[in-house]
Amino acid sequence: MIKKVILFNVFIFRVLLASAVPGMLISGADSTLGESSEKKAKLNVLLITADDLDRNSLGCYGSSVKDISPNIDKFAERALRFNHAFVNAAICVPSRGVLATGLYGHNSGVNGFVKMKDGSSIPLLMELLRNDGYYLGILGKVGHSTPKRDFKWDYEKDQHELGDGRSPQLYYERIKEFLTLSKNSEKPFYLMVNSHDPHRPYHVPTEELKNGAEKPSRIYSPDEIQVPGFVTDLPQVRTEISYYYNSVKRLDDTFGKTIQALEESGLAENTLILFVSDNGIAIPFAKANTYHASNRTPFIISWPGVTKKGSVNSKDFISTIDYLPTVLEAVNIPQSQKTEGRSLVPLLKGTSQLGRDKVYTQIDYKNGGGPTPMRAIQTKQYSYIFNAWADGERVYANNNEGLTMKAMEAAAGTNAAAAERVNTFRIRVPEEFYDLEKDPNCLKNLVNDPKVQKDLEVYRKDLEGWMTKTNDPLISVYLKRSSKDKMVAEFYKVYPEAQAFDVSKPNYSGKKGKGKVKEDE
Numbered sequence: 001m002i003k004k005v006i007l008f009n010v011f012i013f014r015v016l017l018a019s020a021v022p023g024m025l026i027s028g029a030d031s032t033l034g035e036s037s038e039k040k041a042k043l044n045v046l047l048i049t050a051d052d053l054d055r056n057s058l059g060c061y062g063s064s065v066k067d068i069s070p071n072i073d074k075f076a077e078r079a080l081r082f083n084h085a086f087v088n089a090a091i092c093v094p095s096r097g098v099l100a101t102g103l104y105g106h107n108s109g110v111n112g113f114v115k116m117k118d119g120s121s122i123p124l125l126m127e128l129l130r131n132d133g134y135y136l137g138i139l140g141k142v143g144h145s146t147p148k149r150d151f152k153w154d155y156e157k158d159q160h161e162l163g164d165g166r167s168p169q170l171y172y173e174r175i176k177e178f179l180t181l182s183k184n185s186e187k188p189f190y191l192m193v194n195s196h197d198p199h200r201p202y203h204v205p206t207e208e209l210k211n212g213a214e215k216p217s218r219i220y221s222p223d224e225i226q227v228p229g230f231v232t233d234l235p236q237v238r239t240e241i242s243y244y245y246n247s248v249k250r251l252d253d254t255f256g257k258t259i260q261a262l263e264e265s266g267l268a269e270n271t272l273i274l275f276v277s278d279n280g281i282a283i284p285f286a287k288a289n290t291y292h293a294s295n296r297t298p299f300i301i302s303w304p305g306v307t308k309k310g311s312v313n314s315k316d317f318i319s320t321i322d323y324l325p326t327v328l329e330a331v332n333i334p335q336s337q338k339t340e341g342r343s344l345v346p347l348l349k350g351t352s353q354l355g356r357d358k359v360y361t362q363i364d365y366k367n368g369g370g371p372t373p374m375r376a377i378q379t380k381q382y383s384y385i386f387n388a389w390a391d392g393e394r395v396y397a398n399n400n401e402g403l404t405m406k407a408m409e410a411a412a413g414t415n416a417a418a419a420e421r422v423n424t425f426r427i428r429v430p431e432e433f434y435d436l437e438k439d440p441n442c443l444k445n446l447v448n449d450p451k452v453q454k455d456l457e458v459y460r461k462d463l464e465g466w467m468t469k470t471n472d473p474l475i476s477v478y479l480k481r482s483s484k485d486k487m488v489a490e491f492y493k494v495y496p497e498a499q500a501f502d503v504s505k506p507n508y509s510g511k512k513g514k515g516k517v518k519e520d521e
Helices: 002-020 034-041 070-077 092-101 125-131 168-185 235-265 320-330 402-411 416-426 450-469 484-494 496-500
Strands: 044-050 080-082 135-139 155-157 189-194 271-277 299-302 311-313 359-365 371-378 382-387 431-435
Touching (some): 044 235, 070 235, 070 271, 135 168, 235 271, 371 450, 382 450, 402 416, 431 450
Parallel strands (some): 044 271, 080 311
Antiparallel strands (some): 080 299, 359 371
């Protein structure tokens, strides 16, 4: 009887205390304040991005280059890896704009090297997380990853504070500092770690390191690397690609130091980690285009207790448009704003989703040179591309061509394969259609092949439906594609600024009469 009275009195005391201190838990013997418990339960989010990384460069995605990515490969062994993952825009700023807004570029306004309109009502993922009590940090690519001019991160360190964005040790030190500040704030964290590798300039072993950059842990020679199948295998191409692999190696070094810092903090078991690239390698037929190599990305995600270690999803097509709704669901923030992707949480938990058989990609503006709008559909079998600017006269060029394009142009007079690649890259046709199962490097355009016309028409209608659904302003140009003259006239109507640019020179000249622009895509 005495025992019952004591228990009753304890119960009454807890009820009274709970009414005096809102949020007090009363059900457990070691109950604590509800607010503190909620903070402990909040999932941290670590997003790690590479800059201009071809997915196939990594060991876990089939690279034959020795020792290229042991840290990323080790992470993949305890995470979920997607084999059909894509970015929606293969240029840095619009690609990162998709991550931050969950919207395609023509709807967020981030469709080139631009910010969102001042006063935009479109919420950023970071804003939604801050409203829910998160401590926000970013390392590297700050301007490129922050779509609003007036948005400020709680903690930010940019390229010049990170050894030119190429110092694994400085990334490690800054992450340790951020995690300490996050702990002291008693808030969950959202941290975006952006490596500047393997963006140009690549690491050239004979050149002096600048601005605090570190040497990669391994240097590659031209005979050790693999040349992407969408460019011509030439000596100078091999030389440049070997420099690229040096930078990929340093990216992996940075990734390893990032994970080390997280594990040393004791927060790894309550942190969702995602690794992606913002676009493909900065050579022809990849970055700043809509080819298969332009948009495919590594997508490796670990959510302790949810994702299965060492698992691989080779069925579903996903893209970075799905990132924002995925994070919101994972951290239990109700989604009230419009997004154009879908949460991947069901896939992370091992269940299935319908409609995961395609992704849509786009380019609008490069860094200079005028608008070159493109739209594309990627599926397992085909890639369909619409080039709204391609009239047979306009010449495509960008500021990421490097030694690879120079080598192919120099060889074009005697090397038929190089000549074909150069001509295809410079002078596009309005429509391109590739069989990815037979031709993953997109070398043979099937748009005029009578055997695939029924399939082609299905893709044409599909793209039209997507453009209509998303209010894409390019739709009026697309609907006139069967007439070159009408299509061109509509292109200039939708993009009047295009007329101010030189359309005939095979170089990156920007506006008529102007010089080159700096390489910072």
